[in-house]
Amino acid sequence: MHDIDRRESATYAVIGAGLSGASVAWRLAASGADVIVLERDVPASALGSSHGSARIFRYGYLDPFYAGLVMRAKSSWDELEAASGRRLITPSGSLDFGAVRDPRGLADVLETVGVEHELLSGADAATRWPGLRFDTEVLWHPGAGVIDAEESVNAMLDLARAAGAEVRTGWEAASVRHGFTGYQVTSTTGRTVHAEQVIVAAGGWLPALLGELDLPPGFADALPEFEVRQENAFHYPYCDPSDRGELAPGAQTSWPTFIYKGEDIQAYGLPGGRDAGFDGQKVAEYNGGRVIRSARDQDGAIDPENRTRVTGFVEEFAPGLEPEPYAETTCLFTNVPRDDMIIDRAAGVTILSPCSGQGAKFAPLLGELVHDLVAGAGRTTERFRAVGQRFAGALR
Structure with missing residues (x-):
């Protein structure tokens, strides 16, 4: 494999560098895994859910x-x-x-x-x-x-980098497509990263990305309304x-x-x-x-x-x-309608969405839960499964 190929591929691609994505990157990299984090803006971006100190x-x-x-x-x-x-x-x-x-x-x-x-x-x-x-x-x-949410993101990403993870900023994921050897993540500017597995921790950006994730139909249909x-x-x-x-x-x-x-x-x-x-x-x-x-x-x-x-x-x-x-x-x-966190996986794509005000307090634990799920050491807790739920009435 050429050097450029190694830089554009990893075992795990993590989409999003907020509290959730940073936690996953830290835990996976600390286990010795090859990790690339893809962040549309900057870590703990003011346009996301993990900025600030409170x-x-x-x-x-x-x-x-x-x-x-x-x-x-x-x-x-x-x-x-x-x-x-x-x-x-x-x-x-x-x-x-x-x-x-x-x-x-x-x-x-x-x-x-x-x-x-x-x-x-x-x-x-x-x-x-x-x-x-x-x-x-x-x-x-x-x-x-x-x-301190922002400091927590930076702390986890620093530990992830020290363990070998790469963090790319200004890299907005536009699609995730399944191939013969894993998944291709394509950015809005046409750049690509290949990964064996993809963890989507995109926060409030997730609904706009969902339609571009190569998810099995049954799993896609089971996702709750965000x-x-x-x-x-x-x-x-x-x-x-x-x-x-x-x-x-x-x-x-x-x-x-x-x-x-x-x-x-x-x-x-x-x-x-x-x-x-x-x-x-x-x-x-x-x-x-x-x-x-x-x-x-x-x-x-x-x-x-x-x-x-x-x-x-x-x-x-x-x-x-x-x-x-x-x-x-x-x-x-x-x-989400039931107020539970969503941590579930279909094939090689994991959706991580600690919804309804849950995320910050659980941040460093989220990476542990995802690591156990994607590395085969655990399975999704029933409370966190993607079970189809819809809010009453139309989107308000």
Whole structure:
């Protein structure tokens, strides 16, 4: 084989260099496999779902399966931090409240899986966290934190490169076609890479690529409907100046993360980190953004009605924040109807889509799961299989 042929072929081609793709590249390369990562822009691109410094790591699930999976993920995070020499999760603790959020039910699950937690009355929680108001009981679990998504992507890709992986940027995959010796991935500019197997971790860009993947008909038909939203996130300044500013190494955030689910709004908040100068809390409405067909259709325009709803939430439930955002942005959020992650494989193509707000907290574990699947050491967990699901009604 000529040198140019070796550079244009690999055992595994990974499409996407966000948290998911970086995790897969790290785990496969660390196992000794030949890996090429193909990224349409740059790693942790602002046009994807893995940019910035503020994602929530938390154990609070009403489903013991996922709460237990977070415990596995934490071991993977510890491994990644040790291997990279970087702190990627800043401790913060997390608060869960609101009638739909069901703090008592969450407490029961955390008790079952063995995660430290405390169930408080709303009054006791308000005494402990005077910057917030509560309308129900409150679940506190101190093991939660804030993930630096961009640094995590870079850490995993650095480890992947050190193990021999190649990362190509500005390389947008347009199609994946099956051949006699594997798959040919072709870019939008006509460049090609040959791989024995392809892992598609394209995030919100996946729906636009699906029709160009050479998937067996039965598998293609079984894939769920992917819903991509252009979400809005707003940064509100802390009223207390002492809450502002960059953290000292090893310090805990001044505010916890929180998730509120009530009858009228579902919202979450977390310290915004360097995304907005360490000066405030990032607050957003869960699934409050408009539906788009894929990431290709995002325009970065803030929805003023969404800003009004989120600001109203801050006024009611976060008196420790100034109710006027000093920074705002949009981001991508991909859903499937059942809210499960999709990790499934047909022939030599694996679809990895940690949908519905699942991805960041599980990032370093995702590569382990995919490695076991594609290397033949494991099989798809039933919860992650591509089982055909459709949202009620037409695409909104």
